[in-house]
Amino acid sequence: MLFMGIDIGSRGAKGVVIEDNQIATAFIGDTGPESVKTSEMVRDNMLAKLGMDMSKITYTMATGYGRVLVPFAAENVSEISAHAKGAHWYFPSVRTILDMGGQDCKAINVNDKGQVTKFIMNDKCAGGTGRFLELIASVLGLRLEDIGQTSLESKKNFPFNTVCAVFAKSEAISLMKKGTPKSDILAGLHDAIAVRCYNLLKRVNIEKDFTITGGIAKNQGMVAKIKEKLGMEPVLAPDPQIMGALGASLFARERYMAKQNAAPAS
Amino acid sequence: MEANYGYSDGSGDYFIIVDTDKCNGCGDCVTACPERVFEVAPDDYGKKVALVKESVASKVSYVCPGYKPCSANVETTCHTACKMGAISHTW
Amino acid sequence: MPVAGIDVGSQTTKVVILNDGQVVGQSVMVSAEEAETGARKALDEALQQAGLALSDLTTIVATGAGRKDVSFAQKQKTSLSCLAKGINRLLPAVRTLIDVGAESSTVIRINEKGGVDDSIGHDRCASGTGAFLESMAKLMQMPLPEMGQESLKAQRRAEVSSMCAIFAEQEVISHVHRVPPTPKADIIAGIHGSMAVRIVGLAKRIGVKPEIALTGGVARNVGFARVIEEELKQKVVVPDNPQIVAALGAARIAQEEGGKQ
Known part of the structure; x- marks a missing residue:
């Protein structure tokens, strides 16, 4: 069937x-x-x-x-x-899921039967969603699929104190004008998004095994940052x-x- | 299931949390809430439970003033109406 | 004794010069990349208007997001206390002040003495700030100052339900591309409405007491002021120069406290 x-x-x-x-x-x-x-x-x-x-x-x-x-x-x-x-x-061993979609981000706990035991979803704010990464890619003149790799080439994280896509975009533009390398801008932004994902995950229980789903799981820069914040290796x-x-x-x-x-x- | 409805933005965390393991689906919260935030419907595993309406979840902090300010003005809140203690707020 | 208040905002820098309690000079300029340079320029313009020199000023107080970068100011004060002090001089009966700037919105409850009783702010998210309106103006291909007048022609408010500026953009685009398209005025009224819902929601958290004033750069938008009134169901006053209220407050503090720390 x-x-x-x-x-x-x-x-x-x-x-x-x-x-x-x-x-x-x-x-x-x-x-x-x-x-x-x-x-x-x-x-x-x-x-x-x-x-x-x-x-x-x-x-x-x-x-x-x-x-x-x-x-x-x-x-x-x-x-x-x-x-x-x-x-x-x-x-079957997965207990924690982070899913980043085009317009939302969710953290889910799942039990051994595959049922949800706890969840949280953020779909009100574009910060920390795929849409945010799309915007940044277009501001920097890069392809969406390349920004993760580019962020990994950074030598210095440029700290972003905002996760608001509107504010981050204007900050990225002014950093570009000052000649900050794209890789450093991207590393900073990926870091800010990872912090946001981590904060969402903290509202559920962060338990092994942990997996990342959605298109974001293909972004190696993002996966590396999330791994760093959680201190946990995701299964993909x-x-x-x-x-x-x-x-x-x-x-x-x-x-x-x-x-x-x-x-x-x- | 511990269902968190809401969001966090730059200004803070705004979630209404419904513990569906405790919820008996009685609907007392639906009538207690002055802003009509809740409804009762079956979840994906077939249990009838209270949930925050989809139209509200994405602007919850603008519809619900938060637990403390609300409880100052309203006699029966969602928290006190719920005999099972299934509802909580993060703000 | 002439004193100055400088309000370094994220987008504009405002200066007010007081001499014996009277406003003798004021200026509004686009903030420079370096806050200090922009502050000097704006101050020079206000000084010229007042017919004074920098050395004539006994005290300078800076406020706003960039206040810490103004090294020639003797004191830095928060926007909250300056806004309260400023509106207290212009409209002493105001008990609730709603200030909407380029990158922040703030609601302040003010007592009879011009002190701050309670406040709530919003500066980490573009929704409910001038940045939201600016991105919408770009999308609508309309100069920002024309948005207010245009929105007054609206028959109804078009639905703009997303709280996030980025997601609201998509809603606005779908209004434009609809067949037949939603009238421009209705879309703009919808944009103003969605911002107003946010800000009024913020205000309700600390409680709204009359009289109510609206200040900040966005207060110049008549359409926005009107929807704020509709959402609050109460009258809202906009002072003549809604942008300079914090700078005026800073100047009053300079006058009252002098440069002593």
């Missing part, structure tokens, strides 16, 4: 199909202005890769910011629970961005099975 999970994030749209507890296919694309169309695009891409149509998918669930706008999903689940389930599938999944979609597909399987068991034998 195949189960589908769709994660419509603020920036990226992700999908996973599982079969026999294996990932059959996954897809990552951009969230367009219309969530319904975006979700259909994710679905169709995965079905094409599998060479199947929707009738083969037993049950579908959606998660993420646009989860209520996925017309072909039977149910939806919060991104917090979905991330916890996805991370638990990859690493090969594709940290699909964690929410994976969790949704696992929820789809669980809910479907529960329904089957609950249904009276005919």
